[in-house]
Amino acid sequence: MKASLLGVIDATTYFDSMEELLTHRCLAAVPFAGRYRLIDFILSNMVNSGIESVAIFPRFQFRSLMDHLGSGKEWDLNRKRDGLFFFPSPGLEVMEEGIGSFSHFAHHMDYFDRSQQQYALISNCFTVFNMNFEPILNRFINENCDIMMISHHGQSMDMYLVKKSLLVQLIQTRKITGYRCMQDVVEDQNSRLTICLYEYEGFVKKITSIASYYQASMDVLERDNWSALFKDGQPIFTKVKDEPPTKYTKSAIVKNSIIANGCVIEGTVENSVIFRGVKIEKGTVIKNSIIMQKSQIGKDCHLNGVIVDKNGQIKNGVSLEARNGFPIVLPKGAKQGELMKS
């Protein structure tokens, strides 16, 4: 029964409110929690729930996503049968249609027709959580549902379980019914379908803006949340880099932080998320910040409430402090402190 579920990930979403982190990558490839990309969470949950065939529907800037996922090896999805599939959107027409656009699916009907699985799980790509879908499928079958909506605190998680035959029918009849996506179907008051609801109690963070990205990152610093996200037996998989361990020098002071591998920490780090291969030099104090992979922070800097995107370079003595609780974002490859010298 395990293998009877298809995984469908809608990776087309773009939020204007996250623009600064999306100039070089799609939402699914946004780095999170020191070593992951947002898509790692849904993809790992699917694999941990026994799903063996996953289709990803990307749209914007998906080079970084392709690079990250590769053949799907890290998720054990490099298979002869089933495995990982990419179905980019063929047209450039705007499709503001909610999660799981039927017209996008319609371009790739073969996937749904050929697969043997009886059910499909349709999900967004921007939720940080660690959830096993097996109990949900069991309830779906026991309660004889047509569609099951997954919610958290009474709000839709933009995740739906659906009979595959029904999904195929919904895609094919979209022009007659007017349904553009799963949300349209479940919100139709006149629908004769059996729509069930599954309330999920665990740790869930939707990343829909810079503010929610920052807050979710800070939330993961709390040990209870960390444990809820990184459970024994349900690992979150990601593309592995061969980084050495992180080096803490004699002058390092690190408190309440998440630190990835390959870093060299000579300064002070508090309440922060430090990604892979970051260098933090002596005399620097970093608080309430997110420093993404390969960024280099010079000596005697002071950063508070700052998101430094990948490959950021901050020269000696730079001071940046967020105002009104809204984080300062330094875009990918940004250089800070150059102008001050000249």
Place this chain on the structure above:
Amino acid sequence: MGVLTQYQPLVLNSYIGIGSAWDLDRKNGGVTVLPPYSESSTMKWYSGTASAVYQNLNYLRQYDPEYVLILSGDHIYKMDYCQMLEFHIEKGAEATISVIEVPLKEASRFGIMNTNEKMEITEFEEKPKIPKSNLASMGIYIFNWDLLQDCLEKDNQDPLSSHDFGKDIIPTLLRKRRRLYAYPFSGYWKDVGTVQSLWEANMDLLEEECGLNIFDQSWRIYSVNPNQPPQSIGEHAVIQDSLVNEGCVVDGYIHHSVLFQGVVVDEESYIKDSVILPNTKIGKYCTIERAIITCDLPEHTEIRGYDLMEIPLVTQDNLHQWIA
């Protein structure tokens, strides 16, 4: 690449797998694990380094190589073997042995190569009382394939041989006046065949100028990555002068130590000058100094390696000695 294994092969076999972690899962070549095997009626264990290679000559024959590089699995160093091979070819050597300069006063602990000015080896002395040079063999050999086949077959016939490259093969070749050269290597090199030296090698990594740069992007040390979450460092944790790997959850004090992946150090525990092996949980109020820990430690465990002659290796089997 063939990996010769003998004792307790399970961990190594599953670690190497098909070699994917090192990009060795290839159609041609790749990595092959070569354990001892039984031949008709008799089980032939590898009695020495040379016998291990001798028993796998068939593996080498299928590749019909020009040169064969023979290495030890328990040495820590970074070396470009291409440069050694170039040296071997340039010198017209039949066999080349990599050597490293050691302090003369320590030379009597090593196999010492005496050479002429062209680096041709004139004499090999195993642990000489009065060393004539400070060039120690690193146990790294390049052989011309025909010479290797020939000398291994002859060595196998010799009932007095212990079938070891250092003890038997090299001295025999020198007696026969074959062209053996010493390739001088400079850089970090450490044989970690003992608990003491394994501990030392880990401590060496904490030195500013240890010579083994594990952070060099152009010469990465590949490894099987266990897919652990990032480190979670607690509110009251202190970590200084240490290396900490993925999946660690640290709430205690870590000074001048190496923590492997998935190590948990609970609050009020103190770790100094120690090596904590993977997936080990150190309970509250523990004190660990100068030790290697391989198993979970209950609360209030005290291991003070400074009071001991040897570095303690704490395992599940001897843990009871440490708990009051």
